[in-house]
Amino acid sequence: MYFRLLCLLVLLTHTLSAQELPPKPAYPFGIKQIHSGHSLTDPLFYPHWPGQYVNLMSSVTGIPAWQLSNVTIGKSTAPGSSMMYRWDNKISNGAPDARLDIGNWEVLSITEVVPLAVEGGNTQSWYLNRLQQQRTYLSNFVNNAWSNGNDGKGVPTLLWTTWTSIDGKDGPFREMLDSQGKEWEAMQEYANKNRPAGAPPVYIIPGHKMMARIYDDIQKGIVPGISDIKQLFSDNIHTNELGAYAIAMIHYACMFNKSPIGLPNQLIPNPPANTPIPTPEFAGYVQRMVWEVVTSYPRSGINMQSTDLTSEEGHFQLRQSGNTLFFDLQGHESVCLKLYDMSGVLIHNECVVSGNALPLTGYQSGVYAYTINSMKGDFMYGDVIVISGD
Structure with missing residues (x-):
């Protein structure tokens, strides 16, 4: 294939x-x-x-x-x-x-x-x-x-x-x-x-x-x-x-x-x-x-501005629309998201429940890194995201 x-x-x-x-x-x-x-x-x-x-x-x-x-x-x-x-x-x-x-x-x-x-x-x-x-x-x-x-x-x-x-x-x-x-x-x-x-x-x-x-x-x-x-x-x-x-x-x-x-x-x-x-x-x-x-x-040949991201293990699905992240957590009750600027400084830390949307507003335009982990500690995923400033 x-x-x-x-x-x-x-x-x-x-x-x-x-x-x-x-x-x-x-x-x-x-x-x-x-x-x-x-x-x-x-x-x-x-x-x-x-x-x-x-x-x-x-x-x-x-x-x-x-x-x-x-x-x-x-x-x-x-x-x-x-x-x-x-x-x-x-x-x-x-x-x-x-x-x-x-x-x-x-x-x-x-x-x-x-x-x-x-x-x-x-x-x-x-x-x-x-x-x-x-x-x-x-x-x-x-x-x-x-x-x-x-x-x-x-x-x-x-x-x-x-x-x-x-x-x-x-x-x-x-x-x-x-x-x-x-x-x-x-x-x-x-x-x-x-x-x-x-x-x-x-x-x-x-x-x-x-x-x-x-x-x-x-x-x-x-x-x-x-x-x-x-x-x-x-x-x-x-x-x-x-x-x-x-x-x-x-x-x-x-x-x-x-x-x-x-x-x-x-x-x-x-x-x-x-x-x-x-x-x-x-x-x-x-x-x-x-x-x-x-x-x-x-x-x-690699472009990160994909609209649909899925963790390798299938633990969750994440969709970006504009500056909002939408979560489908595949049965998990909640996860925590940490957002970093590209120098590694933590600028956002929030936990969300399945189906919730997380608006990322108030940030300058640019590339940011994030990690998502289960509150139970059974998985973690990381990637980058492009945010358009307000």
């Missing part, structure tokens, strides 16, 4: 440009995903193998993490490698190869080496060749995935975008996030323009947007426990456990079209002493921030 719906979607929308992407299908939790990249992909799996993302997927699926590694979640990386290198060279050490082994997988996530070549960055032929290569080889992987992936049924591709060195050696860090972002988008557009008939569009996992948001929020003093971007890094470009947590959250959001709000903050079992573990406050910030970044970026 998932495959038929995906094919119908892409056949109807193939002629749309990258700026007019159709909504991205939500992939099921058990989808076989392979991640092609380098050391900025590795935080999904390290430090502390099998990694916070794999441990998160273990908690979601109920399958032991070690059974997911390179079976359901594939690591296909080479240090410092470009897509051209990974196209021309088989991944070593028995790891799955995102080109040659794509028939065994159901979705491809891929990234390019940084810094990217950018339009106007240099006029020398080697630079212009590199600019074209990064677009061409993304297209090669995309087309190979659709033609040969999943035993010939076709595999969609997500583009994981990253960042440059925080020490400024590649250029001012914050400025580079924006300038590199334009090329990530150009790569996406090139691949979408040149994809085979019937292939779904490439969507972006916007790591560059996430890092820009974190950087800006640190400058505003609203990231819990963090006063410098360096606190999320182990060196000038590689993230530590805190940065890896954010990477896990954005991959979860973009893979499954689901809000990470309410996910665990502790995803490293038995961590060594002095391991930086996300506090509940930091984790809550990251989850809300990631969902806002993803859903406000059209190239992710």
Whole structure:
């Protein structure tokens, strides 16, 4: 059913440009995903193998993490490698190869080496060749995935975008996030323009947007426990456990079209002493921030302004009409709703009974996070909501 719906979607929308992407299908939790990249992909799996993302997927699926590694979640990386290198060279050490082994997988996530070549960055032929290569080889992987992936049924591709060195050696860090972002988008557009008939569009996992948001929020003093971007890094470009947590959250959001709000903050079992573990406050910030970044970026294909939301467990149904929430609590007597601004400050706390409407008035226009929990404590759900100011 998932495959038929995906094919119908892409056949109807193939002629749309990258700026007019159709909504991205939500992939099921058990989808076989392979991640092609380098050391900025590795935080999904390290430090502390099998990694916070794999441990998160273990908690979601109920399958032991070690059974997911390179079976359901594939690591296909080479240090410092470009897509051209990974196209021309088989991944070593028995790891799955995102080109040659794509028939065994159901979705491809891929990234390019940084810094990217950018339009106007240099006029020398080697630079212009590199600019074209990064677009061409993304297209090669995309087309190979659709033609040969999943035993010939076709595999969609997500583009994981990253960042440059925080020490400024590649250029001012914050400025580079924006300038590199334009090329990530150009790569996406090139691949979408040149994809085979019937292939779904490439969507972006916007790591560059996430890092820009974190950087800006640190400058505003609203990231819990963090006063410098360096606190999320182990060196000038590689993230530590805190940065890896954010990477896990954005991959979860973009893979499954689901809000990470309410996910665990502790995803490293038995961590060594002095391991930086996300506090509940930091984790809550990251989850809300990631969902806002993803859903406000059209190239992710994920839009949070849905009119009907249902909890994964079926405990309740929630419908938004304007600035009013309507509840059908599926037999529960009452639930409590907490509303937060995007800096994590609690601004509304109210309990409602089944069938009640909850007007959210008196707030400025913007994006807010909320959690809903049963007064009996048997479920909790979190997401974000757009409110139009009075």
